[in-house]
Amino acid sequence: MAGENEDGSRIDALERRLRDVEDQLAIYRLLAAYGPAVDSRTEAATAGLWTETGRYDYGGAPLVGAQAIGDLVNIQPHVGYVERGCAHVIGMPFVAVEGDRATATGYSRVYLHDGDGWKVERTSANRWELERTQSGWKVANRVNRLLDGSPDGRELLSRAFVQSNGEETDVVS
Amino acid sequence: MAGENEDGSRIDALERRLRDVEDQLAIYRLLAAYGPAVDSRTEAATAGLWTETGRYDYGGAPLVGAQAIGDLVNIQPHVGYVERGCAHVIGMPFVAVEGDRATATGYSRVYLHDGDGWKVERTSANRWELERTQSGWKVANRVNRLLDGSPDGRELLSRAFVQSNGEETDVVS
Amino acid sequence: MAGENEDGSRIDALERRLRDVEDQLAIYRLLAAYGPAVDSRTEAATAGLWTETGRYDYGGAPLVGAQAIGDLVNIQPHVGYVERGCAHVIGMPFVAVEGDRATATGYSRVYLHDGDGWKVERTSANRWELERTQSGWKVANRVNRLLDGSPDGRELLSRAFVQSNGEETDVVS
Numbered sequence: 001m002a003g004e005n006e007d008g009s010r011i012d013a014l015e016r017r018l019r020d021v022e023d024q025l026a027i028y029r030l031l032a033a034y035g036p037a038v039d040s041r042t043e044a045a046t047a048g049l050w051t052e053t054g055r056y057d058y059g060g061a062p063l064v065g066a067q068a069i070g071d072l073v074n075i076q077p078h079v080g081y082v083e084r085g086c087a088h089v090i091g092m093p094f095v096a097v098e099g100d101r102a103t104a105t106g107y108s109r110v111y112l113h114d115g116d117g118w119k120v121e122r123t124s125a126n127r128w129e130l131e132r133t134q135s136g137w138k139v140a141n142r143v144n145r146l147l148d149g150s151p152d153g154r155e156l157l158s159r160a161f162v163q164s165n166g167e168e169t170d171v172v173s
Numbered sequence: 174m175a176g177e178n179e180d181g182s183r184i185d186a187l188e189r190r191l192r193d194v195e196d197q198l199a200i201y202r203l204l205a206a207y208g209p210a211v212d213s214r215t216e217a218a219t220a221g222l223w224t225e226t227g228r229y230d231y232g233g234a235p236l237v238g239a240q241a242i243g244d245l246v247n248i249q250p251h252v253g254y255v256e257r258g259c260a261h262v263i264g265m266p267f268v269a270v271e272g273d274r275a276t277a278t279g280y281s282r283v284y285l286h287d288g289d290g291w292k293v294e295r296t297s298a299n300r301w302e303l304e305r306t307q308s309g310w311k312v313a314n315r316v317n318r319l320l321d322g323s324p325d326g327r328e329l330l331s332r333a334f335v336q337s338n339g340e341e342t343d344v345v346s
Numbered sequence: 347m348a349g350e351n352e353d354g355s356r357i358d359a360l361e362r363r364l365r366d367v368e369d370q371l372a373i374y375r376l377l378a379a380y381g382p383a384v385d386s387r388t389e390a391a392t393a394g395l396w397t398e399t400g401r402y403d404y405g406g407a408p409l410v411g412a413q414a415i416g417d418l419v420n421i422q423p424h425v426g427y428v429e430r431g432c433a434h435v436i437g438m439p440f441v442a443v444e445g446d447r448a449t450a451t452g453y454s455r456v457y458l459h460d461g462d463g464w465k466v467e468r469t470s471a472n473r474w475e476l477e478r479t480q481s482g483w484k485v486a487n488r489v490n491r492l493l494d495g496s497p498d499g500r501e502l503l504s505r506a507f508v509q510s511n512g513e514e515t516d517v518v519s
Contacts, residue, residue, distance in 0.1 A: 007353050007354065008180065011187070014357070014361065017364055018187060018190055021368060025194060025197055026345070029268065032268075036278050039298070040327045041331075042330075042334055045334045048345065082322075084322050085321040087298075091381075092438045105382050106378060111296045122463075125382075147431045148431040154387065158386035161382075170482075171376065171379045171394060172375075172484055180353050198370055201438060203517065208452070208503075212503050213500045213504035217507075258492070284466055286495055311518055
């Protein structure tokens with residue numbers, strides 16, 4: 001019957017559209033967990049955001065492997081920041097999904113307790129490269145650069161608007 | 174017919190998945206209304222975010238009841254902050270839904286106009302405990318603590334990774 | 347058959363609900379692209395967020411037209427901010443959709459590199475008026491006002507809680 005086939009097509013379309021929505025929200029969820037994980041020094045939750053072989057490139061030699069990244073919460077300067085009072089805030093990112101890979105581009109800030117207020121200790125551009133794994137979306141690579149006037153941060157942000165095939169990212173559809 | 178039964182199951186699954194997505198977005202929406210409500214001193218909108226018996230625990234004796242919480246916008250120090258120029262910014266939270274209850278963990282900051290810029294007057298860890306009511310998700314309890322190096326803020330953030338039954342929260346699926 | 351008609355109704359409902367979810371996420375996506383676009387001085391991506399006849403009202407004579415708004419990234423003070431190191435951060439907004447129009451209310455902050463940290467150079471209330479176009483949601487008008495104690499910012503935020511027909515916005519459903 002026509003009606004039945006039509007239902008099937010509509011269900012197909014709904015499943016595709018819902019998956020797109022779920023992907024974007026899962027990536028929000030992943031990045032929103034980062035701050036609470038590191039500021040509470042919860043090593044397992046921090047490591048669990050990355051793939052086993054994931055990387056964190058913050059300007060020097062990149063950290064490689066979820067465990068090495070999780071270990072960050074137990075060493076300086078992080079331990080000192082937490083003792084002084086800090087917040088690692090990841091802003092709502094711009095997410096672009098291509099199949100089983102995605103990028104999320106946005107800002108992170110580190111607020112540090114200072115006198116009778118909080119100092120903005122770091123403001124960085126972030127590019128999160130994500131992969132869909134059997135246990136959900138995970139970070140394959142985080143690249144961040146200070147927005148201190150050097151060109152790296154700007155270049156990182158500009159890559160939000162280019163797809164992996166070199167074509168322009170469609171922001172608004 | 175097999176096809177028809179199959180459609181029904183697929184529709185069931187879509188309804189469940191869509192409800193999960195709607196829950197997460199409704200909670201984002203609720204928290205995103207907080208800043209505009211308090212910074213415009215809109216008492217009804219502020220009170221309306223909480224359940225009738227909702228609580229706000231900011232370190233001292235908790236405020237109890239939506240009306241008492243809404244009244245905050247009409248008293249000091251809030252009135253003074255608004256007159257000086259302030260922004261209560263709630264960052265994108267980490268949301269975990271369990272049936273008709275949920276938690277949202279993240280950061281709030283109060284920016285206060287100061288000289289030729291804005292001072293970060295407060296940076297806090299937040300745990301929002303939410304309930305699904307007949308008129309949508311509402312705040313049953315907001316707990317926040319300054320991230321000033323005292324252990325309370327860190328402890329609050331770490332609870333994001335533990336479910337109500339004591340098991341680990343699944344961040345990435 | 348009853349079952350088939352019922353499936354159709356359920357699919358209708360899913361399509362409506364999914365569209366609501368997609369609308370809210372598309373608007374998040376649009377606003378999350380703003381910072382990366384302007385801080386990387388990507389003129390086309392900046393202009394592309396607005397409708398052709400879109401406006402940006404930041405207190406003086408409004409800018410009119412997507413191209414004029416995109417050009418902002420090539421003039422002072424913007425070029426100087428970028429050279430010094432800046433982040434235009436748009437917080438998670440409160441979104442209200444009415445058919446093919448929507449508003450998003452929230453905060454923007456400009457962080458500017460300053461000494462050994464970042465200064466909060468501007469903190470503003472924002473009201474984004476959006477339209478659904480054939481190429482997705484776009485900004486028809488952005489109005490922002492500094493939260494420096496003047497009444498304009500507060501008034502802008504309070505409008506989040508009023509629909510276009512004058513009725514109260516339903517925050518929580």
